[in-house]
Amino acid sequence: MTGPLTCENVHDMLSAYNDGELSDEEMRAVGEHLSSCVACGAESTRIANLKRLMKYWEGIEPSPSFREKVVERTKREIEGRRIIRVSKAVLAVIAVILLAAGAFFLGRHLKQRAEAESAKDRPAATSPQPDRRPRSE
């Protein structure tokens, strides 16, 4: 900041001054101006009074059921999450069982086929019966 403040400068800063929102240097400069300028001093008092009056605005008190509604909704969400978590766990177990069963049956099937293949490769004379028949010997 250079030079002394004009009344116009101060007028623009009075709102922030009353909120304590100017830099230290500005706060000091405006304070000095106010101590010697009646017009700006009066304007600053008006703003201070307006601030004092605003303290009487009570805002909005939430209705008595407000918190209850919020809590109820979030509790329901937690319950939902728990159900999802449990279902996921159950699904995972089912998936593991299915995979294991699948692997078992696939393994058995492949083994049977391999045995059947090797039976076919043997000389036909020794084994007249068709491939598919279960071997009973």
Next chain:
Amino acid sequence: MAAKEEGRRRRRQEAARPAADSDEALMARVAADSHSAFETLVRRYEAPLVTFCYAFIRDRDAAEDLAQETFLRVFRNASRYRPVARFSTWLYRIAANLCINEVKKGRLRKTLSLDEAVGPDPDGTKIIERLAASGDAPLTEAERREASALLDRAIRHLPDDQRTTLVMVEYHGMPYQEIAEIMGVTVSAIKMRIKRARENLREALKILGAER
């Protein structure tokens, strides 16, 4: 009454609160699925949050709905919250976005003019005179209620950005920097808004008969 006190005392309370009880510590517990931590936050912020939404929307029921939605989002996104920003800034930013969208939808937009006001309020004049004369002497309960209602009418007529800024400064006691972060604008924009808000509030009070 409790709402106002709650709003005003917020900053001092924050300083006095033990670290384990801070908003940020509670949020960490909410992220770990603690519902009681969430309830503490709701109790702490319900009145200031509903009032915050009311400043945007000027309708009590809509303000409660938006505040409820805000809390729900806080709860759902708790694990995404990082304490780099104050919890309150994060909370109010969520609320501001919801409110601004709601206002944009235009459903609740009422164009209010001072003509709609009930007209000059002779009791309002008395209150201002009394405030000026009595210094810090407390108002009677009836006068308090009168003053609050008068201010409510005057505030409702301010342009949106001025009204919301005024409420954040005077009711919530927020520093300009935090308001700027919540609204996504510069601190100098906030300075301008609060200055204009006060000029217009004074005009509105004059029309309502409370200030000369």
